Amino acid sequence: MLKRFGGTALAALFVLGACAHEVEAPALEAAEAAPAPVTETWSVRLFDQTLGQLVATTEGSAVKVDFEYRNNGRGPTLAETITLGEDGLPASWTIEGATTFGNEIRETFTLTDGTASWTDTTGSASAAKTEPAIYIPQNASPYALAIYAKALLADDDMKMPAWPAGSLSITSQDKLRIDGAGGPVATTAYALVGDDVDPTYFLTDEDGGLFALISPRLVIVREGYEEADDQLKELATRLSTERLENIQAETAHKFDAPFAITNVHVFDPVAKALSAASTVMVEDGVITSVTVGEVDTANAYVVDGEGGTLVPGLIEMHGHLGQDAALKNIAAGVTLVRDMGNDNAVLSELIGKIKAGKLAGPRVVRSGFIEGKSPFNSNNGILVTSEEEALAAVDWYADAGDFWQIKIYNSMNPAWVPAVVEHAKERGLRVSGHVPAFTNADAMVEAGYDEMTHINQLMLGWVLAPEEDTRTLLRLTALQRLPKVDLDGPAVTHTLDLMAKNGVAIDPTYAIHEALLLSRNGEVQAGMADYVDHMPVAVQREAKAAWSAINSPEEDAAYRGAFDQITGTLQRMKDRGVFIVFGTDLGGALTLHRELELYQNIGFTPAEILSRATLEAADYMGLGEQIGSIEPGKQADFLLVPGNPLEDFKAIKTIRLVSKGHTVYFPGEIYPHFGITPFTDVPEVTAPSPAE
Numbered sequence: 001m002l003k004r005f006g007g008t009a010l011a012a013l014f015v016l017g018a019c020a021h022e023v024e025a026p027a028l029e030a031a032e033a034a035p036a037p038v039t040e041t042w043s044v045r046l047f048d049q050t051l052g053q054l055v056a057t058t059e060g061s062a063v064k065v066d067f068e069y070r071n072n073g074r075g076p077t078l079a080e081t082i083t084l085g086e087d088g089l090p091a092s093w094t095i096e097g098a099t100t101f102g103n104e105i106r107e108t109f110t111l112t113d114g115t116a117s118w119t120d121t122t123g124s125a126s127a128a129k130t131e132p133a134i135y136i137p138q139n140a141s142p143y144a145l146a147i148y149a150k151a152l153l154a155d156d157d158m159k160m161p162a163w164p165a166g167s168l169s170i171t172s173q174d175k176l177r178i179d180g181a182g183g184p185v186a187t188t189a190y191a192l193v194g195d196d197v198d199p200t201y202f203l204t205d206e207d208g209g210l211f212a213l214i215s216p217r218l219v220i221v222r223e224g225y226e227e228a229d230d231q232l233k234e235l236a237t238r239l240s241t242e243r244l245e246n247i248q249a250e251t252a253h254k255f256d257a258p259f260a261i262t263n264v265h266v267f268d269p270v271a272k273a274l275s276a277a278s279t280v281m282v283e284d285g286v287i288t289s290v291t292v293g294e295v296d297t298a299n300a301y302v303v304d305g306e307g308g309t310l311v312p313g314l315i316e317m318h319g320h321l322g323q324d325a326a327l328k329n330i331a332a333g334v335t336l337v338r339d340m341g342n343d344n345a346v347l348s349e350l351i352g353k354i355k356a357g358k359l360a361g362p363r364v365v366r367s368g369f370i371e372g373k374s375p376f377n378s379n380n381g382i383l384v385t386s387e388e389e390a391l392a393a394v395d396w397y398a399d400a401g402d403f404w405q406i407k408i409y410n411s412m413n414p415a416w417v418p419a420v421v422e423h424a425k426e427r428g429l430r431v432s433g434h435v436p437a438f439t440n441a442d443a444m445v446e447a448g449y450d451e452m453t454h455i456n457q458l459m460l461g462w463v464l465a466p467e468e469d470t471r472t473l474l475r476l477t478a479l480q481r482l483p484k485v486d487l488d489g490p491a492v493t494h495t496l497d498l499m500a501k502n503g504v505a506i507d508p509t510y511a512i513h514e515a516l517l518l519s520r521n522g523e524v525q526a527g528m529a530d531y532v533d534h535m536p537v538a539v540q541r542e543a544k545a546a547w548s549a550i551n552s553p554e555e556d557a558a559y560r561g562a563f564d565q566i567t568g569t570l571q572r573m574k575d576r577g578v579f580i581v582f583g584t585d586l587g588g589a590l591t592l593h594r595e596l597e598l599y600q601n602i603g604f605t606p607a608e609i610l611s612r613a614t615l616e617a618a619d620y621m622g623l624g625e626q627i628g629s630i631e632p633g634k635q636a637d638f639l640l641v642p643g644n645p646l647e648d649f650k651a652i653k654t655i656r657l658v659s660k661g662h663t664v665y666f667p668g669e670i671y672p673h674f675g676i677t678p679f680t681d682v683p684e685v686t687a688p689s690p691a692e
Contacts, residue, residue: 035060041223042142042212044069047343047379048229051075054220056143061085067141073376073410073472074100078141085111088150090135097139101516102473102549105139109163116163121521122544125164133161134168136195138541142220145202146210148192153208165537168194173201173239178211178232180225187211189235191243196538197674198324199243201236216240216322216346237323241359244323247673248360253664257688258283260297261640261657264305266290266630269312269615272607274646280310282636285662289632302686303657309644311652312614312629313637313660316362316592318453318507318583320380323350326361328589328674331667333639333652335660336618336627337362337588340432340453340507341369341380341407360665363637365404365621367432368397370420372411376471381407387416391423398427404621407453408433410471414443421448432507435461437470445498451581452499455508455566462491476516476548483561487568496569496576505579505620508570511595512585517563519546520556527594530653536675571602581620582613593653606649635661642680656680 037059044052052069065080078097085091095107109118117126120138134151137144152158152170159169173189186206191199203211212221212228214236219229259282265274281289281300289295313335319325321339329337339347347366354361369381370393377383382393390412397403406424408417414436421431425448432451435441440461441452452458456479460470463481468474485492499506511527519525521544524532528543535543550556573580582599584591596609604612618628627635639658643651658665668678 040209042210042220043223043226045219045221045226045229046071046217049379050226053223054142056146063143065141065143067143072378076100076139078105078139080141080143082143082147084147087132088154089132090147093135093137093140095137095139095141098549099139099545099547101476101547103521103546104549107137107139109135109137111135118163120541121546122541123522127163131161133163135163136166136168136537138538138545142213143210145192145200145213149190149202149204149210150208153204162194162537164541166194168192174235176231176235178203178225178228180222180228182222182224185211185222185225189214189239191239194536194675196536197328197676201239203232217343240323241353244327244359247327247670248358251665251669251673252357252360253666253685254662255301255664258288258300259636259659259664260295260300260302261305261310262294262297262302263307264310264640265308265644267309267311267607267610267614267646269611269629272605272611274309274644277307280630280638282659285636287630287632287634287636290630298689300688303640303683304686305640306642306683308640308642308656309646309651310630311610311639311641311645313362313627313639313658314592314596314613315617315628316583316588317581317617318509318585319588320585321347321350321361321364321588323353323359323361325587325589326350326354326359327670328587329362329592330360330658330660330665331655331670332589332592333655333658334588334592335362335637335639335658336365336623338365338367338404338583338621340367340583340585341378341409342366343380344368344382357663360663362660363627365623366402368393368400368403368406368429369409370394370406370412371409372413372416372436374411374471376469377411378409381409384412387413387419390416390420394420394424394427394429398424398429403429405430405432405450407431408436408444408449410434410437410475412436414439417444418447435470438466440464442495442498445495445502445504449504451505451507453507453509454512454585455506455510455569456513458495458506459485459566459569461495479513479517479562480555480558481562482565483558485565487565487572492569492572496572496578499573499578500576503579505581506570506573507581507583508566509583509585509595510566510570510598511591513563513566514594514598515586516547517559517566519548520550521546527591530650531590531679534671534677534679567601570599574602574604579620580612581617582609590653596652597649600649606646609649610645610652637661640683654679656683 039057042054043050054067056065061084063082067078069075081094083092091111093109097105107120114129162168170190178185187203189203193199202213205211214232216237219232262279276292278292279295314333316334316337319337353359373383373385384390424431430450435457441458462485524543532543584595615628618624636659640656641651645651655667666682668682671678
């Protein structure tokens, strides 16, 4: 939700070194000639902490803005100057700074003599002003909401055309009183829509001024009202839930008789092949038969597969699931997500809503996140300050009963890891994780990890000095050093042989490294090229933005070489029989399709990829008896695509139907709710023949 404000797709979670502009007093002959500058401040709140600030100073028609915060050792830094015209709309807007992963921001907008011109990471463009319109920056701070709110509230229907494309609108959602140091404030909550796939929820005061930006996890609220944090998060959760519940009610199909898909080729993940044209029957959420040829479907609801392919539901092996992403994963055929660390209470609530049918979402396998407390710590799961607390965290997850493994994170003291791993296994939990700072992958494998998380975490051990701290962006920028590594040298060989010997799996998150290392300003990211034209304008612009700061031709070559080295390392892992799981850390959904597609680089065939992403992943987690293949007695988790993904893997991206247990969804009905142009039609459902 916050990616539209100064970050990338992973910038949804960001101690401030506030960099407020100094506003020079104008040279005035008379003191009363201009009003004094007015400064407003908002606090960035996450996990009941203030992690940064948004500061705006208004002087006449000009506003200077500074925005910065840090979470998990990273976050955006922005400085803006906005000049407003007589109509209250921006006449000029400049934005400088850096995104969460360091990509430089130098964005400009001007409206001169009836022509709007702008430059951002996608390039430069212009448009004639034919009616009042508002500019949507690519990398604005949340102060943009103050600009949008004033403009839209002054408009009769609270909707305006926008540059570079589309429109912006707001709708009133609720009214509430917020108490704080400045006294009670009567606020109105609005939903902003038009530029991205999800609404942005925000509050204004009685004068229409920005009071807060709200989400279920992160809140940016007027200074002095930080104690309203929980109240505002609860409001954001309710608004988001109500919207998603409405979409669920409109798009979830449950049938009061058996359900059949006819004329479809079924993918068998064991044989790694397609069946002849078949009919698949489902009743009460369970597959009852898979029959080659035609069968009697007179008593069933029927969808004609039209010769397409039926694939078991996809499994996303590296998610951090939130309710906004849950339905998008279903629409993309993802019927199970292995959650790799979350706010434990929030995820429990979401799982409950999904199981109750209130919200659409995948099945969830949970990982218990354990992190050491430090200036750089992440704020998921359980934070610990001693080995004893870490062991107690293991017990908490084991006693909860619904966690499959624990995940160890960057700030964990490496000296505690052997005891934590041993205790986790005594309690029946597997162990995965990052490589904590000031150690290396070899030590974690020897300590008993079952799985390594992120390929960069492992490979940094070959290029970093012992004192270098991976809790900062160094764990990403140091990848520039990888081209100098001999992948057949003794250090790499030792690590990979050790993993193979100890049966340690790898969760590479291949696609996130592609985005990090290969995305360049002005070029559509390869991972988004196949679907970007279907997306709202904010996503289309994001697709043409680099993640990393590329400061020279040498850095450009180093990052490209680093991706080649990652590919080479994965190839060597595959050759040694190291088990590779397919997950994104990018929210899953459409990004999982790219994650899967990339493994063709290291010799996986499309059939092998689909097997690994379905039954083999289910077996890995001990769930292969219930899901992972389309067989009688298993849960009806599958997706229908028009083409043959074994011949052209890109066919997996065009999904007509998704079934998860008792419920059937048609992505063509879901995507318009998110401003996404559907990829396929909605199939016709034929009802059962009436009884004679």
